[in-house]
Amino acid sequence: MAFYSIKDLEKISGIKAHTIRIWERRYNLIEPERTATNIRYYNDDDLKRILNVSILNQNGYKISKIAQMNEAQLRERVIDLCLDTRNTDVQIESLLVSMLEMDEGKFTNVLTNSIIKLGFESTVETILFPFLDRIGILWQAGTINPAQEHFISNLIRQKLIVAIDNEMQNFIPKGDKNIVFFLPENELHEIGLLFYSLIARKEGYNVVYLGASVPTEDLKVVVDVRKADALFTSFVAARKQEELELLMSEIAGSIPDIPVYIMGLQIKEMQPKIPSRCQIITSSKDFKNLLNQL
Structure with a gap:
């Protein structure tokens, strides 16, 4: 289990620390723990929830409605949005969640759906490259675990090698x-x-x-x-x-x-x-x- 400061949450999710604090107080969206010296910190579950909340909020869901959803409902709404390949921000946020959870199935579902609708080249350029740029910056800043970055990078590498092997057959x-x-x-x-x-x-x-x-x-x-x-x-x-x-x-x-x-x-x-x-x-x-x- 990794631990994050509120600034880490801001860097990964794009939601301002001030807004996260308001959501905590007003809607109890997440509940930080505190160190012995009273410094607030967050875990992987908090980060994944904030990412999912960010996806819904950016797509027109009011924060008051999101706060009433349980985890299953939250995930279901996010999956529905992921099926809309026109919204690359949602795809990228969902890949971030799959990286944090180290969930190969979730990663494959997002990627496969995009490839079917956009094609392989367009998926790589409009979703995977911006996603990799984002996690590269976060990794250099020490915000995410290198193991998580290696997990998702190797999955993408495998997909590309398979595509190259298929191409070389013809x-x-x-x-x-x-x-x-x-x-x-x-x-x-x-x-x-x-x-x-x-x-x-x-x-x-x-x-x-x-x-x-x-x-x-x-x-x-x-x-x-x-x-x-x-x-x-x-x-x-x-x-x-x-x-x-x-x-x-x-x-x-x-x-x-x-x-x-x-x-x-x-x-x-x-x-x-x-x-x-x-x-x-x-x-x-x-x-x-x-x-x-x-």
């Missing part, structure tokens, strides 16, 4: 263009890399997938063995801006005359200076357009 290359997918040293978050390697395969490009934490020197050796027409990498791990910019320059300079496609939370958050041969990828549509220019 893979027909359009030509001899090769794209090398890798993460720099100390980068371990492969989900974006896996997704875009799937897109490249679907577009008929040969993929050389190296995975996580590849030293730049090793990258040179790989390219000597297998000609590369482009590199693709991602930056998620927390770094100082100057360190990030230096690393991008080293990668771009290590293999001259080919484009380097980059993405990731740190690129989005820091907006660093980008070397001239690096191009930022913001969507699968963006990536497909660049592939057509290779």
